[in-house]
Amino acid sequence: MLNRLKNIGLMTLAVSALTIGGLTSANAAGASAYPLKEYDWPHAGPFGMFDKPSLQRGLQVYKEVCASCHSLDMVAFRELKALGYNVDEIKAFAAEYEFPNGFDDEGEEKYRKGFPQDYFPAPYGNEEDARDANNGAFPPDFSLLGKSREHLSLFTPWNSIYGEDYIVGILNTYHEDAPEGVELPEGMNYNEAFSGNLIAMAPPLFDDIVEYADGTPATTEQMAKDVATFMYWAAEPKMEVRKKMGLKVIIFMSILTIMLYFVNKRVWRKIKKGDDIA
């Protein structure tokens, strides 16, 4: 009886560890013939925080290159504060966009400038238009893509696929020609990271396709890493808050565990093994 009570603490710890393990693990996707290159992301790990200059560069790549095909429906301009911009900069950024604003007396559509509370406008009105413009393929929305292509495997971490590595993989591993024996249908491109290796998106990045405001050399790999960081932030904007809170909770729980251990010892101090306490 007593031994059992004493073990409750240990059992609770073990059960929580298993639950956390179970919640964070998911089955890894099937192994590919081309393993993804793995990068050291500054925001990875329990204490990792976003690299703000990289986020800003990623926003620039998204705006100047990807936004003509990919929407970013769930991000409002005001949220760019997290990238290190101040209110005036965000107002100026939003004002570069135009939004439909009713009709004038002649029945013509009117437009107004964007405000910080507006969301990034989509490049196409609907999925049909998007497919018409892209050879029948649909450019997915970027809001959650960074997370949705991620497969984390806690017990077999070597099988994990990180969303950012996947995005860099897509952008950085186009082949000019398909390998021998693979037929490349019209409008398709050969890509190492995409499932099935045939992707309808033409390579969107070339060296120096953008000129970075901060002077960083715009190599394809650099732009891919920056836009992947930006997309990861878009998919998990509260990551930093979550990690800071997690750390506080763990510190609190550790102190509480130590205190409870001594409380437990004190409460049961006078009872010896084998005593009848019913």
Ligand code: HEC
């Ligand atoms: C000319 C239009 C166009 C541009 C510009 C473009 N894409 Fe795409 N993208 C597509 C289409 C279409 C698909 C869907 C491909 C398919 O299903 O075969 C796609 C697919 C993707 C995928 C794979 C999504 C998945 O389902 O796993 C990623 C990642 C991606 N694009 C990232 C980008 C990034 C980052 C940029 C900017 C640097 C960009 N794209 C620019 C049209 C575009």
